[in-house]
Structures are given as structure tokens and as C-alpha cells.
Amino acid sequence: MRHVLHTADEVTVRSLTQRATAPGVWLKTFVAPEALESWLAPGWRLAGGPGFLMAVSLEVVPDSPAELVPDGYRVSAWTRGGVTRVLVRSLDGAFAARGQVAVTGPTAVVDQVETDPAHQRRGLGRLVMRRLTDAAARQGATAGVLGATPEGRALYEGVGWRVLAPLTGAVRGPDSADA
Known part of the structure; x- marks a missing residue:
């Protein structure tokens, strides 16, 4: 419980x-x-x-070159049961990064964002966050919230999220x- x-x-x-x-x-x-x-x-x-409780205003933003999939990786995304998941794998199929988001009216809750240590510092966390927030915005969410660890906080602040509490x-x- x-x-x-x-x-x-x-x-x-x-x-x-x-x-x-x-x-x-x-x-x-x-x-x-x-x-x-x-x-x-x-x-x-x-x-x-x-x-940290963190939040961001959401809006759909067209893809930019900085958000394209880095060489050596492929991205898949799917929505099931109201939850959109993004998964990044290396070309050999190994797990690289992931995350999920659920939209609950005007608010989207981002959860389980993770980048495998062997694949960090390659823009994969930013890519996952961009795909999740774009998916949420396309579903009508105008605000995103998440619970961040100290390690994740730097990533989220780097993509525009702010600490609320x-x-x-x-x-x-x-x-x-x-x-």
C-alpha cells in the first residue's frame, strides 16, 4: 500500500x-x-x-536535429492502457534508455525514466523526455509532473523542468x- x-x-x-x-x-x-x-x-x-517534485508546461514542438535519434540506436514507442512508453535500444538490441507517461486530463505524469550507464551522456535521456512530453502534449496535456532523484534532476532541469518541492x-x- x-x-x-x-x-x-x-x-x-x-x-x-x-x-x-x-x-x-x-x-x-x-x-x-x-x-x-x-x-x-x-x-x-x-x-x-x-x-524532488518537478513540473513543466507542455506543448508540441516539431522535431529538431538535436532531438533526432543518435547513430547506433533505434527508438520504439507505443501506448497501451493509457500509458505511452518509449524504449531506446542499441542496434544490437541491448537496452539503452526508457521512460513512460500517463495523461490524466490536463496533467501528464512521467515515470521510470532510465538510461543504462553504458549509454549515458549520448542524449538518450533528452530524447526519451522529448518523445514522452510530445506524446503527452498531443494527447491534450498542458502540464507534466514527475518525481526526480538527485541523478535525474540534472537531466530534467536541462530540458526545462523546475523543482516545485x-x-x-x-x-x-x-x-x-x-x-
Whole structure:
């Protein structure tokens, strides 16, 4: 189970984390890690590392030479169940990069953007982001949101996204009282 709180305060977090006692329950919210950690009930811990809620305005932009597929790669994209996926492979078929986006009315949520370390610094992350945001804009979305890791933040800022808030996660784990 996952709980995502768009607004959080000590009373709400403490109440929720005291009630949710099963191991593996997650909580994500838009507060700094040190604040969330001080509000958690016993048995909970920060997890997932630091993160950032990021956003961008979306519009369809025609392809430019900078966004063409680099030599040695091929791109495929498909939409199923309302989720558009972009996959980049090397010419020998090896995984290089990927990402997905789901449009929910005027907002698109980008998720699971990843570039294999052996293929980084070749513009593949930018290519994936461009294809995802173009697909979302063509489906009518006017804003994009995502949760970024510190590593991903540089890519997203480089393609125009901005940080709106910290994104912090916590998980309920087994403790001595659960044994």
C-alpha cells in the first residue's frame, strides 16, 4: 500500500503512521526529509533517498536535429492502457534508455525514466523526455509532473523542468515489536 499526501503536517503524518502497522506500507509527501523523519511513528524509516517534485508546461514542438535519434540506436514507442512508453535500444538490441507517461486530463505524469550507464551522456535521456512530453502534449496535456532523484534532476532541469518541492518517502518496516 502507498499513501501520497499532497499536503502534510505533523498531526496527519503521525496519525497515519500510527494506524498503518503492516510492513511494506509506503508514505510519500512533499516535505523535507528531516521534517518527515521527526513526524514518523515508531517502526517507520525514511526510504528511497531524497527526491524532488518537478513540473513543466507542455506543448508540441516539431522535431529538431538535436532531438533526432543518435547513430547506433533505434527508438520504439507505443501506448497501451493509457500509458505511452518509449524504449531506446542499441542496434544490437541491448537496452539503452526508457521512460513512460500517463495523461490524466490536463496533467501528464512521467515515470521510470532510465538510461543504462553504458549509454549515458549520448542524449538518450533528452530524447526519451522529448518523445514522452510530445506524446503527452498531443494527447491534450498542458502540464507534466514527475518525481526526480538527485541523478535525474540534472537531466530534467536541462530540458526545462523546475523543482516545485522536496519529495520524501518513508516505509513501515518490521521491528522488534513485529517479530
